Amino acid sequence: MNYGNIKYYDIANGEGVRVSLFVSGCTHHCKNCFNSETWDFNYGKPFTKETEDDIIKHLSPDYINGLTLLGGEPMEPANQKALLPFVKRVKALYPNKTIWCYSGYLFDSELLSPSRAHCPFTRELLSYIDILVDGEFKEELKDITLRFKGSSNQRVIDVQKSLKENKIVLSIYNDKKNSDFHKIY
Numbered sequence: 001m002n003y004g005n006i007k008y009y010d011i012a013n014g015e016g017v018r019v020s021l022f023v024s025g026c027t028h029h030c031k032n033c034f035n036s037e038t039w040d041f042n043y044g045k046p047f048t049k050e051t052e053d054d055i056i057k058h059l060s061p062d063y064i065n066g067l068t069l070l071g072g073e074p075m076e077p078a079n080q081k082a083l084l085p086f087v088k089r090v091k092a093l094y095p096n097k098t099i100w101c102y103s104g105y106l107f108d109s110e111l112l113s114p115s116r117a118h119c120p121f122t123r124e125l126l127s128y129i130d131i132l133v134d135g136e137f138k139e140e141l142k143d144i145t146l147r148f149k150g151s152s153n154q155r156v157i158d159v160q161k162s163l164k165e166n167k168i169v170l171s172i173y174n175d176k177k178n179s180d181f182h183k184i185y
Contacts, residue, residue, distance in 0.1 A: 001025070001082035003051065004037060004044040004072060008058045014100035014131065014148065015173070016065030019058050023047070023083070026073035026104070027116075038072035052086055059094055066098035066130070075103040075111060077119040084121045087128040101129045104136040107157050108168055131171055132157045148173050 002024035007013075010020040025041035037043055045051070059067060067090055074083055087099055105117040111126065111134075112118070126132070133149050133156050141151035148156055161169040 001047045001079050002042060002044045003047050006051075006055065010068060013068040013070060013102065014066065015098065017063055018066055018068045018100070019055055019064060020068040020070060021055060023069065023071040023074050023079050025076050025079055026071055027076065041076075041078065043072075047082055047086075052089065055086075056090065056093060059090065059097060064097065066094070066100065068100040068102070069129075070102035073104055074101050075105045075117050075122070075125075077117065077121070080119055080121040080125050084125045084128075087125065091128050098130040099128055100131045100133070102133045105134060107132055107134045107155070107159070107162065126159055126163065129159045131173070132159050 003021055004024050005020075005022040007018075007020040007022075010018045013020045022038055024038045024043040026039045055067070058064070067087075069083060069087075071079070073079065090097070090099065103111070103117075105111050105115070109115070110117045111122055111132075133154055135151075135154040138151045138153050141153050143150075143152050146152065146154075155168070156171040156174040158169045158171045
C-alpha cells in the first residue's frame with residue numbers, strides 16, 4: 001500500500017487533534033474529490049514499518065485524540081489488508097484513542113455485505129474502527145456547513161455500537177453543523 005500524505009496535527013477529519021493517514025488508491029472517482037491525486041494506487045510513498053513507527057510516535061501525546069484513515073479509499077481490499085495489522089497495533093498501544101475512517105463504501109450494503117469492498121479483512125478491520133464516515137462524496141449534495149463530512153448523503157456512524165446492535169447507529173456528530181461545534185465541546 002502507498003500513502004499520499006500524513007497530517008500529524010489534523011483538526012478537520014474527526015474529533016479533536018488527530019494524526020491522519022491519507023492512503024493511496026480509490027476506485028470511486030467522485031466528482032470534485034478534494035484529494036483526486038490519491039485515486040492512483042501507486043501515488044505517494046510506500047507504507048513501511050518506518051512509516052507505522054512514525055505515526056505511532058506522533059499518536060503518543062495526550063492531546064492527540066486518535067488516528068484518522070482516509071485517502072484515497074482505506075476500504076479498498078488491498079488497503080484493508082495493509083491497514084489491518086497497523087490498526088491492531090494502534091489499538092493495542094493506545095486503547096483509549098479513537099480510530100476514524102472515511103470511506104465511499106456504505107457500511108451496511110457494501111462493507112458488511114457481499115460487494116467489491118467486502119473481503120476477508122473487512123469485519124476484523126471494522127472491529128477496530130470507532131467512527132466511520134461512509135458514502136461517496138456527491139457534489140450536488142455538498143454542504144460546507146456539515147461537520148466531519150462533505151455531502152449530506154454521508155453518514156457518521158458509531159461502528160462499535162452498530163456492530164453490537166446489528167443495525168446502523170449514527171454518531172452524535174452525524175447531523176452536526178459547523179456552527180453547532182461549540183455545543184459539542
